[in-house]
Amino acid sequence: MLVSQVETPALIVDLDSLEENLCLFKEQAEKTGIAMRPHFKSNKCPAIVHKQIEYGAKGITCSKVEEAEDLIDCGIKDVLIANQIVDKGKIASVATLAGRCHLGVCVDNAKNIDDLEAAAAVQDNIIYCLVEFEIGMNRCGVTTKEELYDLAAKITAYPHLRFEGIQAYAGHLSHEEDFEKRQSASDEVEKKLTEAKEYVESKGIKVKEVSGSSTGTVFFRPKGSVYTELQAGSYVFMDVAYGKLKLPFKHSLFVLSTVISTENNKIIVDAGRKSAASDQALPIFLEYPDIPAKVSEEHTAIPKENRDVLVGDRLHLIPGHCCTTVNIHDSLYLVRKGEIVDRVAISSRGKSR
Template identity: 40%
Template sequence: MNSTNPNNWKGLPLAEVDTPSLLLDADALQANIDRMAAFFVNRPSGLRPHFKSHKCTKIVRLQMQAGAVGITCAKLGEAEVLADAGIREILIANQIVGHVKIARLIQLAKRAAPIVAVDSEENARMLSAAASAANVEIRALVEVDIGLNRCGVKSGAPALALTRLIASLPGIKFEGLQGYEGHLVDLPDEAERAEKTRAALKPLVETRRLIESSGIPVNIVTGGSTGTYTFTGDFPGVDEVQAGSYAAMDWYYFDIRPEFRQAMSILTTVISRPAPDIAIVDVGRKGVGAEFGPPRVKDLPGASIARFGSEEHASISLPKDCNMSVGDHLELIPSHGCTTSNLYREFIVHRHGVVEDVWPIEGSGQMR
């Protein structure tokens, strides 16, 4: 291989791909998308996958084709990328605050149908004033804190009060509620995760009933994750699940949800063999999302990460009698797929060890 342009790698074996590169197993990806979509067949809730996990509009199209009701994202910049790709039904699961961002949201509303989260009177009035002046309508969800202690108003009366305000304002339409059980999604014991997730969702759905009894329709109640989709997706009164990591997977979620396959990995090259049981590869903290721990070595039983503190290197402990040589490739599985995909500009999509395509990660770096 004599090209550094990934688009010229199509048809090459992975052994000829430059490194580090972010790989995506096409068969595993499709199996994951199909499995999650199948769960929601004949259920009252729908799947609104989270874009922040993979940030790739090619994957979004596969998710929409499989029956997703829309797409969730974390940032306004991600929503703009989705709109550029022709996606209209976009939930920005965050507060859009400040005149610069609200002006961008108004422009987005002219070519898509965004929904935003709101948890304060000040933000609701900002959105109302800007939308009214531009003669557009912004759909809004009241975010309810169900135990994460991040954004969100309290359930019950405080949520009802904010709902009534939004319903009274021009330019902004109350669409429903958002509540995210993010503090529970990685509990290792499934029974405990199920019990605590259902307990967290109870006040969210009770708030829905309170709002509906006041005469205000609630069209959407949304939340959930890959770790809790089987509980959130079956909970009466919840309409949408925002699972995201299931598509590409990382090892942290795989330990919790082994029914999904690990489609994402990082291809690396062994650049040094300083000891018989050690290999140094050409990726470090700059190239692997490792918030939940160092990466794991793929398809090499007995190998593990010996040291992962450098920016550009990782030290691999090899099994006895391993004949790994300088120049050989190793794949690593990150602990956090969301932050890993944010570090790369493309997925090298492969099938049976051969590069099939190169997909842009258009949402990479979209922090605003």
């Protein structure tokens, strides 16, 4: 089937561009010696995840217990939930899932560690723990190297927990458009993390992993970086927000739309905010990237002027934010050279628990 025959709005992925992005990320990881642990939140699609594993990812990062379960059900053997899991029912689920794969979670307080050990002991399984370290995002995480050591020591003392290392996601730098500022701040993150890691190790506890980084900062990681894992996710698809950073990754994710009206000197398509997320930036047309669009719930419009566009033509919207766009759709079409290769489920869509 030709992509032009798909009913719209439809989420489509250009496989050639996707695979170029996978290659580029792999080359960067190999050049720096840092392992790839891409984030599931950006695609929520096992078919994409298996391609990431095929291209060398050691494991997958996710945010929610439901996402971890989906990944494990699909055969992923190494999963990190880069979040604090504190609800007793969810902790019990984590303890059970830990018997099916190498499963990690993030922690930043002593009570959570106690609860994880108690649940893991019931199942007689091992849960791998990363202590989250606050490096500027002002969200979760301990703020001092002394707190980091104290939690690492507490984890190490428990028989059903393993101290895996440090979670350090500098999300506040991900979309910083000023290149020099983004690079300088990334260098400061490296320095702060190195000091924290050396402090913990000086007191006798090995820090195996330092996990984090994002699509916007992955090229700032030097060879010999303190980071051992890269959690970038959006690199596979890209979007308008990341496009502003002029990264070498290509746009591979689009919302295919149909022109439904050219009246009143406007080109209007049948896809809007309910099809292409706009929480970080407004979507733009691939065919007219320099023309700002007016976006409503079900429509996107640009001035027609002298553009040769007819009712029924297909146009490609680049989402403002790929992660939240994926979470709107049940499936996506894999496309190569204008033909549909497959339709695959976005099986973790809406899995937010």
